[in-house]
Amino acid sequence: MRVVYFLLTVSFIGMIAMSFHQRSSGATEEPGKDKAASQKAFAAVYKVLMSPRCMNCHPAGDAPLQGDDSHPHMQNVQRGPEGKGVYALKCTNCHQPQNTSGEHMPPGNPKWALPPADRKMVFQGRSPRQLAAQLLDPRLNGGRTKEQLIEHVTSDTLVLWGWHPGDGRTLPPLNHAEFARQFKRWIDKGAYLPDK
Amino acid sequence: MVTLTVNQKEYQVDASPDMPLLWVLRDILGLTGTKFGCGMALCGACTVHLNGEAVRSCVTLLNRAAGQQIITIEGLSPDNSHPLQRAWIQADVPQCGYCQSGQIMSAAVLLRENPHPTDKDIDDAMTGNICRCGTYPRIRKAIHLAAQLQEGGV
Numbered sequence: 001m002r003v004v005y006f007l008l009t010v011s012f013i014g015m016i017a018m019s020f021h022q023r024s025s026g027a028t029e030e031p032g033k034d035k036a037a038s039q040k041a042f043a044a045v046y047k048v049l050m051s052p053r054c055m056n057c058h059p060a061g062d063a064p065l066q067g068d069d070s071h072p073h074m075q076n077v078q079r080g081p082e083g084k085g086v087y088a089l090k091c092t093n094c095h096q097p098q099n100t101s102g103e104h105m106p107p108g109n110p111k112w113a114l115p116p117a118d119r120k121m122v123f124q125g126r127s128p129r130q131l132a133a134q135l136l137d138p139r140l141n142g143g144r145t146k147e148q149l150i151e152h153v154t155s156d157t158l159v160l161w162g163w164h165p166g167d168g169r170t171l172p173p174l175n176h177a178e179f180a181r182q183f184k185r186w187i188d189k190g191a192y193l194p195d196k
Numbered sequence: 197m198v199t200l201t202v203n204q205k206e207y208q209v210d211a212s213p214d215m216p217l218l219w220v221l222r223d224i225l226g227l228t229g230t231k232f233g234c235g236m237a238l239c240g241a242c243t244v245h246l247n248g249e250a251v252r253s254c255v256t257l258l259n260r261a262a263g264q265q266i267i268t269i270e271g272l273s274p275d276n277s278h279p280l281q282r283a284w285i286q287a288d289v290p291q292c293g294y295c296q297s298g299q300i301m302s303a304a305v306l307l308r309e310n311p312h313p314t315d316k317d318i319d320d321a322m323t324g325n326i327c328r329c330g331t332y333p334r335i336r337k338a339i340h341l342a343a344q345l346q347e348g349g350v
Binding site for chain 2: 074075077078086087088089090092093096097100104105
C-alpha cells in the first residue's frame with residue numbers, strides 16, 4: 001500500500017512540474033489562442049496605426065502633425081491640457097464637425113482633438129511591441145478593457161474618420177472592416193505582444 | 197430663414213445653411229470689420245467669437261453658428277473701450293490694418309483665459325494670426341499693455 005501511495009505522490013508532483021514547465025515555455029496555449037496568428041494580425045494593425053491618418057493625432061511631442069509626411073502642424077498649434085489646443089488656437093476653431101471640402105482645407109469631426117496631456121497615447125516612434133503593450137495597458141489606453149478596445153476601433157467616429165479623411169488625403173493601408181477584423185483577431189488569438 | 201445672434205442683436209438671415217459665416221457677416225449683415233484673407237482657416241483675418249471661442253468664420257458654416265452667440269470686432273465693446281482696443285491705439289499697432297480685427301479677437305480670448313500672459317503664451321495664442329506688415333512686436337507689446345489695463349480696471 002505504501003508503494004502505491006508513493007507512486008501516486010510522485011506522479012502527481014511530476015504532473016504539476018510538467019504543467020509549470022509547459023506554461024513557462026509557451027509550448028501549449030489556451031484553447032483558441034495562437035501566438036503566431038495574433039502577432040501576424042497585430043502586424044497588419046500596426047501598419048494602419050502608424051499611417052498618417054492615425055499617427056498624426058498621436059504625436060510624440062505636443063504639436064499635432066499634418067500631411068502624409070507628418071510634419072508639425074502649422075501655426076504652432078499646441079496640444080493643451082485637454083488635447084483641445086490653447087487660447088485662440090483650439091482645434092475646433094478651424095476644424096468643423098465635418099470635413100471642409102477642397103484640398104488643403106481643414107478636416108473635421110465632432111470629436112476632433114489630440115489625446116489629453118496626462119494620457120498622450122503616443123503612436124509616433126513606438127515599435128510594434130511598445131505600441132501593442134501601450135494599447136493593452138488600461139493606465140495608458142483610457143481605462144479600456146480588450147473588449148472596449150475592439151469596440152473603439154470598430155465604431156468610434158474619430159477612428160472611422162481615418163477612412164473618410166476629406167479631399168486629397170491618402171487612406172490607411174487596410175480598409176476599415178479589415179483593420180477592425182485584424183484588431184479583433186489580435187485580441188481573440190491571445191493579444192500577444194510582437195517580439196520587437 | 198436662419199436665426200443668428202450677432203453682437204447681442206438677433207437677425208433672421210435668408211441664406212443657405214452651408215454658407216460660410218464670414219459671407220453672412222460681411223455681405224448680408226454689412227459687418228465688414230471682419231476680413232477675408234485666405235478662405236482656408238490659415239491666416240486668421242476672419243476671426244470672430246462663437247460662444248467666446250476665436251473661430252475662423254471663413255470655414256465656419258452658418259448652420260454651426262445658428263442660435264449661438266457671435267461677437268465680431270464691432271461688438272467687442274460698445275465704444276472701442278476694450279483694453280485691447282485702447283492698447284492697440286496706444287501702441288499704434290496697425291500698419292495696413294487688414295489683419296488687425298482678427299488679431300484683436302484672438303488676443304481677447306488669450307487675455308480672458310490668461311490675464312497675465314508671458315511672451316511664450318502670446319506666441320502660443322497668436323501665431324495663427326498672420327500679419328503681412330510684420331507688426332508682431334507691436335502686437336506683443338499691446339497685449340502686455342492691455343493686460344495691465346485690464347488688471348487696473350481702467
